[in-house]
Amino acid sequence: MDWQTWHDEYDLPDSLLARRLRVVQERIRLALDACPAGPLKLISLCSGQGRDVLDVLVDHPRRDDVRARLIELDPRNTAIAQSAVTSAGLDQVEVVTADAALTDHYQGMVPADIVLACGIFGNITEADIERTVDFCSRLCTTGATVIWTRHRAAPDRVPLICTWFEERGFDRQWLSDPEAGFGVGVHRFTGRPQPLAPGERMFTFIGYDVLKGAVHNEGVPATEVAKRAGHSVEVLHRVYAKCMEGQQERMNGKISNALFPHPQRALARPALPGRTRLRPAHAMLALPPAHYRQPQQNRGPRQSCACSHPFRTWLSDVKFAEITSVSGSGSLRGER
Structure with missing residues (x-):
């Protein structure tokens, strides 16, 4: 899979990916609106070109409050994201070219107020999905919002992913309709954040194909x-x-x-x-x-x-x- 050309479908307004992107962006806006006053931390795992985050921050009232780190392995995608960051003057947004599965790359940014796990759960094994959900309790501060995605094709694992979150101290805030053709979930962490140790791997990115x-x-x-x-x-x-x-x-x-x-x-x-x-x-x-x-x-x-x-x-x-x-x-x- 070419993960740069994969993003091209975002430019087709009626495509499934474009519709899902708009839903994720709206959920990010709502999460930012709900955060308490003061500095905020946002992390995005496997962030791609960062369209979900950057297109929201560019004109959001809280943009100067947000310190963000976007982590993506493909250097072509991070180059595009960095260009967008520079053009928008988002000085507190850091784009990192690295393996987003490694906990080392989140040091200094956790526990975070908003965690994005979009485009991951359809590309890893079920065991790694559950493992990543478990790690979210170490990435999140109390009251943090996790926004995640997963396709709804059979076997539909969206309900199971919701269960895994809710077994680990997360409350379901919102879930897209199954008829939408894609799954977007929003969970709020109500527990106490656990320490995130460096040198651990949260998942292995296999790829949908x-x-x-x-x-x-x-x-x-x-x-x-x-x-x-x-x-x-x-x-x-x-x-x-x-x-x-x-x-x-x-x-x-x-x-x-x-x-x-x-x-x-x-x-x-x-x-x-x-x-x-x-x-x-x-x-x-x-x-x-x-x-x-x-x-x-x-x-x-x-x-x-x-x-x-x-x-x-x-x-x-x-x-x-x-x-x-x-x-x-x-x-x-x-x-x-």
């Missing part, structure tokens, strides 16, 4: 892949996770060749009821597990194989990327 591939296995349902591999879905996600993009045709051929060394044999087999006959490279995909789990003698002669199971032969030859858990899918554009 990688997570989406892991969930769908490039078009092959995880339950079917797990069944044919002789594993549970949990093991599939933990160990194999995802076929590398572009290997669908190759893996179909390997499965078919392992089962049917001679093309005429694949063509000779009767078509299953309700199935269209497939060419040999795809023959395996039309066969139920009961067929290829039959004893060897019931399937006719075939070439010998050092591996005890043809599917495992294929597994051993296809490269996989390891992801320890998956978080669900989002819009086609991606979630940031």
Whole structure:
């Protein structure tokens, strides 16, 4: 994912991202209005080009009260954000090019009055979402506002994220309507801030596109892949996770060749009821597990194989990327 060009959709007024941005900006304005008089601290995790914060601060009455730190890893995005800061004369806004997941980069800015976690929860695992929510109690001062986002695609994790916040001393202030097509949540911290230790990692940014591939296995349902591999879905996600993009045709051929060394044999087999006959490279995909789990003698002669199971032969030859858990899918554009 190119996280600079990803921002281009903000310039399309009717796009989902542009509509979500306007909602987030309105929530930031309301949070600033509600803050007590005096200096304020605002931090933004994975801030991108900073449009949510900077477009609000430029004309907000509290702009001179706000000391902000925007943390983003992509130097192209931080260059754009820094240019906007300079043009608007926002002298108390600091743009940092760094890994926003590391607690070191928030030293001197926590506990903060406003914490933005926008564009993160759709790009990390569920375990890391909960871990980041837990860290918010160390990023926030008592009474602070957290504004966060997450897509509403199935499986919709917005209700679960709300639960995680509310189990940790946060009160729900506002939540976008599910029909909006995106999730924006606002929670207020009512507890006591805990110390934020340096050197800790709050999350690992995987990326929506990688997570989406892991969930769908490039078009092959995880339950079917797990069944044919002789594993549970949990093991599939933990160990194999995802076929590398572009290997669908190759893996179909390997499965078919392992089962049917001679093309005429694949063509000779009767078509299953309700199935269209497939060419040999795809023959395996039309066969139920009961067929290829039959004893060897019931399937006719075939070439010998050092591996005890043809599917495992294929597994051993296809490269996989390891992801320890998956978080669900989002819009086609991606979630940031």
